[in-house]
Amino acid sequence: MTDTPSIDRLIAIMARLRDPEDGCPWDLEQTFRSILPYTLEEAYEVAEAIEREDMASLRDELGDLLLQVVFHARMAEEGGHFAFADVVEAICDKMVRRHPHVFGAVELADSAAILAHWEQLKAAERAGAEAGEPNGILDGVARTLPALVRAEKLQRRAARVGFDWDAVSAVFDKVEEELAECRATLAEHADPTERVHEIGDLLFSCVNLARHMDVDAEQALRAANQRFERRFSQVERGLREQGLEPSLETREEMERQWTLAKTAERA
Known part of the structure; x- marks a missing residue:
């Protein structure tokens, strides 16, 4: 019987x-910035495995x-900043601190109360970390997050301090307003920069609509991407069975195959 795998082995590796x-020449050449894309990629691959x-x-x-966490921690240790054990200790302390209803005497009625208290604790932590600096409501939302997220x-x-729509109907109106403004930028002499701004406003409004409908916009778009890939693959298969390929000349048949693919999914 082998020993139970330990994080210590991964740290040693x-x-x-x-x-x-x-050591390995490639690993030795890496920096925080150079392996950042790999860290993000691995997080998305975790998400994909969950969705599947x-x-x-x-x-x-x-x-x-x-491995990415261990890699970053190792480079930080080499630079004299912190080690993997410090990362673990920090997150353990944070989880205990943010769950006083489990590890302390605080009583919270339900999940909604727990989330509200969690946000209050996070806000207090941000205020403490930024002592002496103005502490805005939007401070601390990572700029590297995917845009929809x-x-x-x-x-x-913003909604936590009342800056929000009162009803989902008003959000629908806002989406329609932004869509109309996008249409206006199709005018012959429209400013290309303004077109970018209006598309951004429309997307932002669509995220607002998703939020008011209790839908995660990022997950919804990921699911839409997957549906499109799946259906278009079916379109290509349908064309190949007829000795055809996707092209302008086969557009009508592509539309027919697309309808068949949608109908088959719904069935």
């Missing part, structure tokens, strides 16, 4: 890979994501 004398409900892939992808977080922050 990373230390070996970063050894200046006998593929537990074997999820196990592997979580391991890849954990960040838009929703900004809107939720």
Whole structure:
């Protein structure tokens, strides 16, 4: 019987890979910035495994994501900033601090109260971290988040202090208003920059609509992407069965195959 795998083994492997004398040349060349794209990619691959409900892939992808954490921590340790143990200690302290209803004497009635208290604690932490600096409602929403995710977080922050639509019907009106403004930028002499701004306003309004309808905009768009890929693949298969290829000349048949693909999914 083998020993239970330990995080210490992974930490030791990373230390070996970063050894200046006998490590891996590629690993030694990496910096926080150079491996950042890999960190983001691994997080998205975790999300994809979850969406596919593929537990074997999820196990592997979580391991890849954990490796990224260990990699960053190792480089930080080499720079004298912090080590992996400090990362673990910080998150343990944070989770205990943010769950006083579990680890303390605070009583919270339900999930809504727990989330509200969680946000209050986060706000207090941000205020403490930024002592001496103006502490805006929107401070701390990471600029590197995907745009749809960040838009929703900004809107939720503003909504907590009452800056929000009172009813979903008003959000529908706002989406229609922004769509009309987008149409106006199709005029012959429209400013291209204004067109970009209006499209951005329309997308922001659509995120607001999703939020008011209790829909995660990022997940909704990811699902729409997957549906499009799946249906278009069916269109290509339908064309190949007739000896055809996607092109302007086969557009009518592509539309027919698209309708068939949608109908088959709904059935």
